[in-house]
Amino acid sequence: MRAYLIALLAAGFLVAFDILSAPALFMQADGTKTVLVRQIRGETPLTIHFIHSVQKTPVEEFLTVHADGHFHLTGTRYQSHGVGLPFLPEEGTFRQEGDYFVLDMDRDYSELSLRTGVGTELMIEAGGERIPVYEMYPVGTRIDLVVAPLYTYLF
Template sequence: MDHTSTDRTPASTGARSFFKHPAFVVLLAVVAVLATWYGNRLLVVLLPENNLPVRYFAVEKGGEWSYHYKHSVQQTPVDEYFRVNGVDDMTMTHTTYESLGVGLPYDPSEGTFTSLKKDGKFDLEMNRPYKYLKFRTAVQAMPKIIHKDVTYDLCPLYGQGTLVEVKVMKRYQYWLLSLTK
């Protein structure tokens, strides 16, 4: 066969596909859809100062986590509960504590106050919105963040006096944040 005499115009040979196998196109589409879905998942991210390791956990919209610490004045445990509404959007839904006193909520204007007689605790239901939370770790307070059955004990993770910011972001935002550090 003489290749110099063969007409190679598209009209005579047909269009040439960039993708020789249609399954490859389907695979690329599936990977793109999964990457988009996974990248848009919500994370609660613990951002400590001084470039210490960042911790995070995945949550669904409406998911909850809690902050546990020992109150500095009353020296009793306090649990604050947060619901994730979306990016930069959390709501403190209630706080549970064992004693009344300085720095602990009690006023009816702050929410619905309930005495949990069987547990010997008090509970205040509230609806406080937050874009993010910031606090310093202190061994006296023994702060912990709890999500489902995982506890993040902040003092062993970050040390005494470290400023920690807690915020909600999408996974792709976390990836971009990781690239800039």
């Protein structure tokens, strides 16, 4: 009976270790850390939604988050051309879908920092949830997206 209990405890410890040491996606802002995705296995989709500060039209940026901590920008979708919006052929494959312009891209980022802005309505979509960041933090708040082991959330 005692050997069975020890084996059961060891198995529980190994499962807990696996869960807590798995890479997770966090949002850090104003000294707080929020878990967005508890376990990243391979590629995990991430979408950033905002209103362009100059064009005043919606923009979506499509990324994948990797367990090694890097972010891969796969494309962007927006409604107008203008200052600050990509349009050059060397930036990716460009097409129009109805009222939207879509640019398929291939860029890697080792880190991802955003900032809330006046009227930009920044939202992050990850793990099946859309987070209205602009409602949670004041204008000008730096938002860092970070991949780290889940146990870092506890400490």
